[in-house]
Amino acid sequence: MLPFEIPIRLAAFAGVFVLMAAWELLAPRRHQAAERPLRWSSNLGIVVLDTILVRILVPATAVAIALLAEERGWGFFHAFAIPAGLAILASVIVLDLAIYLQHVVFHAVPALWRLHRMHHADLAFDGTTGVRFHPIEILLSMLTKLAVVAALGAPALAVLLFEVLLNATSMFSHGNVRVPERLDRMLRWIVVTPDMHRVHHSVAVPETNSNFGFNLPWWDRMFGTYRAQPIAGHDAMTIGIEQFRERSELRLDRMLLQPFREDVGAYPIGRRDKDPR
Secondary structure (H helix, E strand, O other), X not given: OOOOHHHHHHHHHHHHHHHHHHHHHHOEOOOOOOOHHHHHHHHHHHHHHHHHHHHHHOOOOHHHHHHHHHHHOOOHHHHOOXXXXXXXXXXXXXXXXXXXXXXXXXXXXXXXXXHHHHHHOOOOOOHHHHHOOOHXXXXXXXXXXXXXXXXXXXXXXXXXXXXXXXXXXXXXXXXXXOOOHHHXXXXXXXXXXXXXXXXXXXXXXXXXXXXXXXXXXXXXXXXXXXXXXXXXXXXXXXXXXXXXXXXXXXXXXXXXXXXXXXXXXXXXXXXXXXXXX
């Protein structure tokens, strides 16, 4: 593990969270109907639970695997004489592509969608939505990330940078914040903006299955999953999915059980014209 990895990640999380919370308070993009205290306590509670479970079940961090790969010469970047700066940049980009592809798979495979839909079942959209993921999804995502890091032979510094960026941009892209339209159009060529990602949280199936990127917006444009705006507009669009729309579903215990309740629905890619059961 790199020195101060955990403090760096915690400080980055806390700093971005406070910044986004202040921005949402001062310049909100939409009126949020769902009550904040219940949502925030559950969404942040799942972060604590996810962190504890990952540390118990997968004690090796992605950074630790990167250091082990360096020590043992594993992975692509250790097989060739790649300059350190290029290896760091390429690692961040490839890891982001891996997260994009993983996200698409979680929308395509019905069993995985059951896990991922807890993220989409939030009845509002703000920075805490960006850290609201089912513990089983987090564990599967962590295992995928470890495999990609080992296969790449990604530098430990690149992995730490990616982890910090992924967490920060996830809270940013889920922010209920107002970004001037002209600035948003420019930013979404280099980073996923809140207006871009909000489309992904629409209740409408075609919009849910678009704009999968977290950090970089390029993959959606390259693979044809980009959608510029929601059909109903940002103010009128409905956030969430068709299931789990009761206030009680915002409770942490109900969130954890969502993958095991009700049918899979019409959301998995390729199932929209089929029997949702």
